[in-house]
Amino acid sequence: MPSRVVPSDSFRANPINHHKFLDLSSVKELPETHAWTSQNNDYPFSGCGGAADGISETVPIVDLSSGNATELIGHACKTWGVFQVVNHGIPDNLLEEIEAAGSSLFSLPMHQKLRAARAADGVSGYGVARISSFFSKRMWSEGFTIVGSPLENARKIWPDDYNKFCQTIEDYEKEMKKLAGRLMWLMLGSLGITKEEEEVKWADPKGESESGSGSGCAAALQMNSYPACPDPDRAMGLAAHTDSTILTVLHQSNISGLQVLREGGNRWVTVEPHPGALVVHVGDLMHILSNGSYPSVLHRAVVNRTRHRLSVAYLYGPPSGVKISPLSKLVDQYNPPMYRPVTWSEYLGTKAKHFDKALTSVRLCAPRVGFVDTNDHSSVRVG
Numbered sequence: 360m361p362s363r364v365v366p367s368d369s370f371r372a373n374p375i376n377h378h379k380f381l382d383l384s385s386v387k388e389l390p391e392t393h394a395w396t397s398q399n400n401d402y403p404f405s406g407c408g409g410a411a412d413g414i415s416e417t418v419p420i421v422d423l424s425s426g427n428a429t430e431l432i433g434h435a436c437k438t439w440g441v442f443q444v445v446n447h448g449i450p451d452n453l454l455e456e457i458e459a460a461g462s463s464l465f466s467l468p469m470h471q472k473l474r475a476a477r478a479a480d481g482v483s484g485y486g487v488a489r490i491s492s493f494f495s496k497r498m499w500s501e502g503f504t505i506v507g508s509p510l511e512n513a514r515k516i517w518p519d520d521y522n523k524f525c526q527t528i529e530d531y532e533k534e535m536k537k538l539a540g541r542l543m544w545l546m547l548g549s550l551g552i553t554k555e556e557e558e559v560k561w562a563d564p565k566g567e568s569e570s571g572s573g574s575g576c577a578a579a580l581q582m583n584s585y586p587a588c589p590d591p592d593r594a595m596g597l598a599a600h601t602d603s604t605i606l607t608v609l610h611q612s613n614i615s616g617l618q619v620l621r622e623g624g625n626r627w628v629t630v631e632p633h634p635g636a637l638v639v640h641v642g643d644l645m646h647i648l649s650n651g652s653y654p655s656v657l658h659r660a661v662v663n664r665t666r667h668r669l670s671v672a673y674l675y676g677p678p679s680g681v682k683i684s685p686l687s688k689l690v691d692q693y694n695p696p697m698y699r700p701v702t703w704s705e706y707l708g709t710k711a712k713h714f715d716k717a718l719t720s721v722r723l724c725a726p727r728v729g730f731v732d733t734n735d736h737s738s739v740r741v742g
Contacts, residue, residue: 380476380487382469383499384667389590393497396593418619418630418638422446423541432542433549436641436649440656441619443636444542449534451635453527454610460527461669464503465584467516475503475512482506482579490600493714499594499662505532505580532580532673539608539675540576542639546606550649552686561681575678576605577703585616585660585668596660596668603703603710603717604642604676611638614668620657627659643718644676644706647698650685655718679704699723 381390419435421428424446435442464472477484483506488498505512509528513521543562544554554563561575585596596616611617617630617638630638646655662668677683684700701709701721710717 380469380473381497383501383586383588387589389588389594393499394590394593395496395595416621416626416628418443418628420445420633420636423448423545429545429548432545436546436549436645436653439619439621440641440654441630441638441658443630443633443638445633445636447538447637449538449637453531453534454635456527457531457610457671458612458669460524461503461582461584461671463524464516464582465501465669471516472501472503474515477504484512488583488597489711490598490714494598496595498597499585499588499591500596500660501584501586503582505582528580531671532578535580535608535673535675536576536578538637539578539606539673542608543576543605543645543675546641546645546653547648547686550652550686551688556686556688558686561678575681577676577678579674581672581674583660583670583672585662585670587665587667588662589664591662591664594662596662599657599659600715601655601657601718602640602642602674603644603707604640604674605644605648606642606675607640608673608675609638609640609670610672611670612668614663614666616660616662616668617670618659618661642674642676643710644683644703646718647683647701647721648686650689650694651697652689676703695724697722697724 418439419431419442421431421435421442421444423444425431432442472485475484477486483504485501485503488500488502491498503512505528509525510521513524513528517524540562547559547562552559583597588594599620609617611630611632613632615629615631618627619630620626621628640658641653641655643655645653660668660670680702682700682702683706685696685698690696698718698721706717706721709720713720
């Protein structure tokens with residue numbers, strides 16, 4: 360289990376209005392409340408193959424056992440803001456177990472899941488996506504958020520049979536914590552940042568450097584379920600957004616649905632599931648740390664007509680009280696700091712209020728000459 364968890368005060372200060380829960384798996388016709396009329400209008404969709412202009416449209420896959428993994432990750436972060444990793448050290452059986460745990464949860468009757476319904480000003484539990492309040496249409500998905508121990512909510516759902524679920528969650532979080540810490544240092548390393556830098560000491564507590572993890576960092580686990588949809592072309596599983604994290608590690612089932620906005624190309628690209636691979640998203644806080652060099656990837660989830668899709672996201676960030684700002688090594692007279700210092704707790708509150716304008720609200724200056732800030736998605740609306 361992570362020793363620190365996502366700060367919750369910002370969520371309590373910005374409650375969301377829950378809609379009446381709808382059992383999506385039993386719906387035979389798409390309700391108007393869930394009909395998105397402009398799903399594909401903001402940017403064209405280019406699938407997952409090559410593009411006519413010759414630009415590769417396949418999200419990079421990085422082998423973490425490779426000697427040049429740092430360079431490959433740095434390139435992927437700068438050009439995509441997302442990549443997949445293989446040989447990451449997470450056992451296949453654990454990935455199967457976490458997927459089975461999610462399936463067992465979301466396949467329960469609605470009344471049973473609602474025993475652990477997330478409060479409007481709460482963080483953990485069952486409910487709709489927190490970004491739902493920014494859109495007029497509802498999303499074709501359901502979620503379960505775990506911050507800290509899963510025990511309290513698991514007991515509500517399975518009063519006499521919660522141990523297996525809890526053990527799986529705890530095992531998964533333990534392994535994800537190690538991997539996320541390792542990935543963070545690879546991402547920072549490609550920018551020339553080392554663990555000796557005073558600014559990032561919070562990420563490498565004494566005695567943790569050998570494992571690569573930062574035990575002072577905070578985390579949450581987000582399980583998402585996307586049931587088969589009777590009219591997938593007019594529905595949206597999860598609307599376009601960036602993550603308010605340093606990075607996110609995503610396990611997706613073998614059903615495609617995750618799409619990312621191609622950096623610099625203005626195209627939606629499907630992140631096709633790759634056997635044994637995990638997807639890594641650059642988050643808003645890494646974008647700030649990199650002084651804009653790494654874009655936090657805009658992504659969404661679409662649904663399909665016949666198959667249920669499941670994903671599990673590990674949301675990784677700094678300790679809640681640590682101020683995140685552009686690293687001094689990346690700042691000079693030609694590259695001034697683009698963002699002011701902000702804690703994760705403060706930024707989560709800003710995101711809860713301003714959503715896609717959050718980064719703009721903490722910006723100090725315009726992007727440097729010749730650099731386009733691809734994280735200014737304030738005009739993107741998909742519903």
